[in-house]
Structure formats: C-alpha cells, structure tokens
Amino acid sequence: MSFLDDSLEASPRGDAVAYVTIGLIAGAVIALQIAIMRIFQVGSWAHFGSLVVSLAMLGFGLTSAVMCVARPWFERNWQPVASGSLLLFGPLAVGANLTAQQLPFNAIFLVSDPAQKWRLLANFLLYLLPFLAGATFLGTVFLRARTGFNRVYFADLAGSGLCGLIFLAATYVFWPENLIVAPLILWVVGSLLWFNGFSEFRLALVFALVAMGTIVTHYKAPIDLGLTKLATSDYKGVAYARKFPDSKRVYARDTPFGFIEVYSSSYLHFAPGLSDNAAFNLKSMPANAYLGLYIDGEGPSGIIRDLPPGETDYFRYLPMIYPYVIKQKPSTFVVQFGGGISTTVALSQSRHVTVAEGNPAILHAFRTDTTLKDFTGNILAKPNLDVVDYEGRLYLAGTKNRYDVIDLSLADSAGLSSPGGFPIVEKFAYTREAMESYMRALAPGGVLSVTMWNKEEPPKSVLKLYATMAAAGRAVDAATLERSFFVVSSYLSSATVLYKNGGFTDAEIATLRDHTRKMSFDEIYYPGMPVDTSNADKLFKDYDAQLFGAVAAPTDAVAGSPAPEGDPDATTDAPMAEGQTALPATQLARIAWNAIVAGDWGELSRKYVFDIRPLTNDRPYFAAYIKPADLPAILSDRSKLELVQDEWGYLLLWATLAIAAITASTLIAIPVVFGWRTVFSRTPGKALTIVYFACLGLGYIMIEVGMIAEFVLALANATISASIMITGMLVFSGLGAFVSERIFSRARLIMPVVFLGISALLVLYGLFLHVPLDVIGTYPYGLRLLFSFLLVFPPAFLMGFPMPTAMASLAHLKKDTMFLWAWGINGCFSVIGAALVPIVATAFGLSSVLFVGAGAYLVAIPAFFAVLLPAREAQPAWQAEPRPAA
Secondary structure: OHHHOOOOOOOOOOOHHHHHHHHHHHHHHHHHHHHHHHHHHHHOOHHHHHHHHHHHHHHHHHHHHHHHHOHHHHHHOHHHHHHHHHHHHHHHHHHHHHHHHOOOOOHHHOOOOHHHHHHHHHHHHHHHHHHHHHHHHHHHHHHHOHHHHHHHHHHHHHHHHHHHHHHHHHOOOOOHHHOOHHHHHHHHHHHHHHHHHOOOHHHHHHHHHHHHHHHHHHHHHHHHHOOOOOOOOOOOHHHHHHHOOOOEEEEEEEEOOEEEEEEEOOOOOOOOOOOOOHHHHOOOOOOOOEEEEEEOOEEEEEEEOOOOHHHHHHHHHOHHHHHHHHOOOOEEEEOOOOOOHHHHHHHHHOOEEEEEOOOHHHHHHHHHOHHHHHHHOOHHHOOOEEEEOOOHHHHHHHOOOOEEEEEEEOOOHHHHHOOOOOOOOOOHHHOHHHHHHHHHOEEEEEEEEEEEEEOOOOOOHHHHHHHHHHHHHHHHHHHHHHHOEEEEEEOOEEEEEEEEOOOOOHHHHHHHHHHHHHHOOEEEEOOOOOOOOOOHHHHHHHHHHHHHOOOOOOOOOOOOOOOOOOOOOOOOOOOOOOOOOOOHHHHHHHHHHHHHHHOOHHHHHHHOOEOOOOOOOOOOOOOOOEOHHHHHHHHOOHHHHHHOHHHHHHHHHHHHHHHHHHHHHHHHHHHHHHHOOOOOOOOOOHHHHHHHHHHHHHHHHHHHHHHHHHHHHHHOOHHHHHHHHHHHHHHHHHHHHHHHHHHHHHHHHHHHHHHHHHHHHHHHHHHHOHHHHHHHOOOOHHHHHHHHHHHHHHHHHHHOOHHHHHHHHHHHOOOHHHHHHHHHHHHHHHHHHHHHHHHHHHHHOHHHHHHHHHHHHHHHHHHHHHHOOOOOOOOOHHHHOOOOOO
C-alpha cells in the first residue's frame, strides 16, 4: 500500500487497492450504522436513529482524543493498531448486537423502572464498541497518510456513500434480524484486501478464521443458546398480534420501504371508530373479517375481507361513511390505500374510485400474493378502481381531475396512538399544504373527509388536525369558512372532519346531524352550532393544573358536564347527542372550533398547555407537543413525566442532546487538559481552529440529517431517503474533497467563496426546496432517485472542500497533534448536531435546520484563516530558559 509508505505518502497517484480498502471499511461502518437504525426501527422506535448517529460520531471523537494524547505511540505502531482494529470490528459488531438484543429496554418505563436506565446505558455502550474499532482503523490511516488527506478523505466518503447504496439493496436479501451481515461482508472484503496489500498472509488466514467464526456466531449462537436475534418491544403493535393463540403470519417481505408483515387471527377486529350502536342494531358482525398489516412492527392497518352484500351494512357505523351520507354514488379519491378499508368502503358507495399509495411494497403485496388477493377479492383489480402509484397529496396537487369525495381515513395514523411516545416522523399527508391540495381538487359541492385517531386525554394531535384543516380552508375560501366544516368525534376513539367546497346547506347539516345522533357520536362543530364558552378559561386552567399542579383531570363544572350535586348554578352545554354529556375533551374541541371560526385560534393555542400549532410541510410532525419553556418543570418532577408518556419520543431527543453535549465536551477537554500549554504550545490560532472544525461537524451533519427529512416529501419513505441522502451527500462530498486538492495552493482566496456558495445554496434550499420535491414525487421511482441525487449534488460537492483542505493544511504545516484533534472535534460536534436536528425541526421547522447549517459555514470563514497559521518553531533550550541575574 504505497501511499502509506513514508517515502511515498505524498505521491499523487497512490495505491488504488488501498483506496478501495479504506472505502470498504468506511462503508462497513456506515452500513452498520444504518443496520442498527433499522434494528431500532423494527424492534422499538424510529426516534432512536439520532442516538445511533451520535454513537457512530462519538466513536471518532473518543478515538481522536486518545490518539491526540498518545500520538507518538500510534505513529510507531500504526500498522498493528490498524490491523488489530480490523480484526475486532466484526466480532464486536455481532457480539454487541446479540448482547443488546438480550437487554431490551422500554422507553415508557424509564421513569418507573430504574433498570430501564441501565438497559439503555448498556445498549449505548455495547453499540459504541464496533464504532470505536472502525474509528481507530480510519483514524490511524488518516494519521499515516495525512499529507495526502484529500485523496484518503475522498476514498472514505465515496466508499461510505456507495456502500450505503449497497446496503439499501441488501434489504431485499436480508431480513431485519440478519441485516448486520451486510456490513460484515463489506468488512471481510475490505480487510482481506488490507492484509493482502501488506503481504500479511498469515494474518489474513487468522482473519479469515475470525470472520468465518463471526458470521457463524451470528447465525448459530441464537439457535444453540436460545438467544433473540431481534427483540421486539412488547408495546409494538405486531407484538400483540404474535401473542394471539391462533395468530398466523400469512405474508412477510422486507424491502427498503419497510418490513411488511400480515397476520391472521380471530382476535383481530379492526373497525376504526365503529359506533357502539352497531352491536344493538346489527344482527351480526362479519366473522374473521380482518387481517392485520404491520410495517416495521407498527400497526395494525386493517385489511378487510371481500364481504358479500348482506354483510356490508356495518359500514354505516364507521365514521368514514360520513361523506356518503350526503353524496350518492360519487366519484371518489382515496388519498392513501394503507390496508384498504377506506377503499373498500368507497367502492361500496361510489360509482368510481381512484386510490393512491406511495409505498410500492404494499401495492406489490396486494397484487402478487395469493393469500391477500383471495382474501380481498383482488381489490386492486376491481373494474371501477384506478390506482395511482405515488403519494395522493402530490397527485391531487397536480391533477386537473375533480372529485365528489376525497377521503383520508386512518390509513397511516395508527402511529398517532402508539404507546411509548410518538416517533418523530414526517406526516406530509396531513400538512396545511396537503389539505389545500385536497380542497382545491374537489368538484363543486365536493366533500373532503379526514378521520384520525382521537385517543389522547388531554387532546393534542386532533387539535393540530383541526387547526391545520381550518388554516387550509381559510386559504382556499375564507368567505365560506363558517359553513364549510362539519366535525364529529367519539371519545378516546376517532374524530372526523368534513369540509365541503362551497359550504354545507341546511338540509345537509340536518342529515349529518341526524346520522350523528343515530351513531351516538359527539357533535363538535356544524354551521350555526351554539357553544357556551363561559367556562373556557377554567377548562384551560384545569388542563394546565393536570400537568403542572396536583389535581386530577378536569371533570367538574365545565360546560357540557353534569352539574355537581348541590350546585344548581352549574351550566350545561346545549348541543349534544340525546342521553350523552360532554366530556372536557369534547367541550375543549367545541371551544377550539368556535375560536377557529372567529379567527381567535392564536390566542387559544397560547393558552393551551400543549403546542397545537398547525402542521405544515416545514413542520410536519404529530409530536413535540410539550412547549420548550415547560421542559424544566416537567423534567424536574417524576410524577409529571408519567403524565406525558406519549411524549417520550420527544423527551428522549432532549436526553440524547444533553448526553451528546456532555460527552463531546468531555472528549474535547481531554487534549486541552493534557496538552494545551505543552503539546499545543507551538500551535497558534488553536481556539479558532476548534471553532472551525466544530462548525464543519455541526453544519455537515445537520444538513445531512435535515436533507433526509426534507426528501421524505418526494421519496415517501424515511429509510429510502436516509440511504439516498447518505449516499449522495458522501459521494458528492468525496468528489469535492478530491477536487479540493487542485485548489490547495490558492485556498486562502478560494475557500471563502466556497463557504459563501454553500451558505447561499442552503438558504435557497431552505426557502424553495419543497417546490421541486413536490414535482419529483410524481415521477416513477427510478427518476425520483435520479433527480434527488441531482438536487443534492451542488451543496454536497461544495461541502466536500472545507474539511480536507483544512486537514491537509494542518499536515503540511506540521501541526500533527492538531491534525488528530481536528477530526475528533468534527466528530464530537457531529454528535451534537445529529441530536439537535429533530429538536430544531419540531420547534422551528426543517428550513431552520438548513439555515442553522448555513450559519455554521459562514462562521467558519474567519476561523479558516487561523487554520492556515504556521506552527511556531521550537526554541532551543538556551533561549527558552531565562538567564540568571548578574
């Protein structure tokens, strides 16, 4: 490996095999990172992705700190250190993963069960181990080939990116519990090339035995020792299905679009929002009518059997029947197929139905699997059904077709009721922009129907939905806003919002109200509905006290609740179904709609205990309801934490950020404590050098993770978006690193222009990226990937310049210790940036993530010139020591 030889390390040609080796090992590290993210996603919750990114970057930070302090030893022993790290990477990856799966933790018990904290720490430390081995190998190579860092960094980034794309293909081959084999294969090939390059044939033989033992251990140890390969949380939806006595998995397939499973059981009764009156008015319910569809363990989405006409009467007791109460034989558009219940109901009521589904794996399952085709009557082949194979919101935004009914009913909102915390995932189908597209695609007099779960007390997500739809309605036609909505709900079940183009007539309102009474649903809003708001302030105070005081949930003396005994002056709310009383959540919803129509939503949302701002494409999250200002009060009281268990996904992000900040600060402090006045005494501008690499670490990772979230808008899948963005960002940044060598001699003049270019592009992307993404999302999937790569190329290419240019400058200036510490600082602040992205996105929007990244690159401009300061010459001892007084 010639370029690692001292005499040739600055050779412009280098050794192609060595670069491939570095690329494969770097790719194995990235592939392991994505594999662990998938394991968390399938086994527990997706919001642990930021934890995994932090672990990977923390490995680089810790390795850098150690190597910085002990640089002479690593320079003398670089080859055995690198080879030893390679030998350890695979066994540590398999051992850590198998051990971690025997120590599963549950986020919702972190407060009540102290053991869960230790389990979380154990997972953290276990998964850190293989990343330490990978970071040690790459750090050693970086140190050895520091004057040719541009090319080595190109190999590192390009290899990481391309191997990330290879990992995407591997999801078609390996099921989630075996995905770790993909990085192991990259590790084996890269390591064999390494040992062959140094003619270490004996060591290569030892490695071959270690690698074989590692892979065999992954497959055989669980069988022989009764170990779990992938522990699924008991609180994942699929865990319940697997425990039913007659449960049977009838379909399973893993793809980049998710691990899709379908279960049958007589215990599966998926009738979302079904009126209780169905039991009193129907002779019988359809038997064994459902299969449960689970994606990455989340669900179920119901798959309904092809029912004969005599058994479809119970459709009238589902909330998704509402638009058909006033629309006879309409032309209907179903925004998302999901498990197909909405489509089945629509087909029974409509003359023609068009349905969209953005997940090609679901369409593949329903079109090719014999069991599903027979069970559903081959629903996707119905003669009066057309299928759109991309996101419904994108189709409706661009089509000239107009529909009598547009339906979005519980297709993918099961996650909104997931125990253990809402994952921080993008829900673009429910944003204000999406709702506007649905409303504008209605025919004159057409009806938009949106049904979602309403299982929270105090209510949160349903209030966000109300605010979002009202904001969209006001933007489309403010003049008819008051007459355009009809809203019903069922306590701790579901809520349905109807929007009519042009407004509801009095006759339609009467028909809908009559149906509501027959179903015993709660009326939330209809045009002209009287609402008593006299007790609104007390209701808000009661909900506030529930979280921050010592009182129970509000139940007394609110409008609509029964008068307390001995209190003849208590008021009751006027409109409600016969024989029912309004619960506080119902009354709150009525007050909310009253405020919406009156234009007072801003004041109401400021009073309410949770963040209920509308969803937008910039903030597409049914999560992060706790207002940041309230976090200290909630975190300081264990009893309060137990009241917000459904916010653990969000709270864990703050915990991850705190851990990342503390750990990164500690690692950065190690070289400061041990060498600020000694090792770094001849390094001028060291403080600004720290700032420079901190900005690069923070800025790059925030842009990368932020882009992943942004591109879900077009790619409709977080795993695909992550793989494509990681591949595109790293490969194109690698090309930038390779080209940066050509401008090295003019870096002082060119790099400020590069930084300005990066910042300008990021600001433009923050402002306008959604426009091309909306268009790209309508193309065939192959073209979507191509155009996504083209979009990410400009900023990613320029972002490849700053790191290698500065690192090569440190190496040429003989600032070797700072060279080591620099990529450690970069890694440490990447840890912080990865944890910071979802917090910034949920609070301020995805565009703000890009703006923060742009700011980081601007701050790096003046700091760059400190990197270029030459090291001071060491003074001879006779000059350094003061002369004794005469």
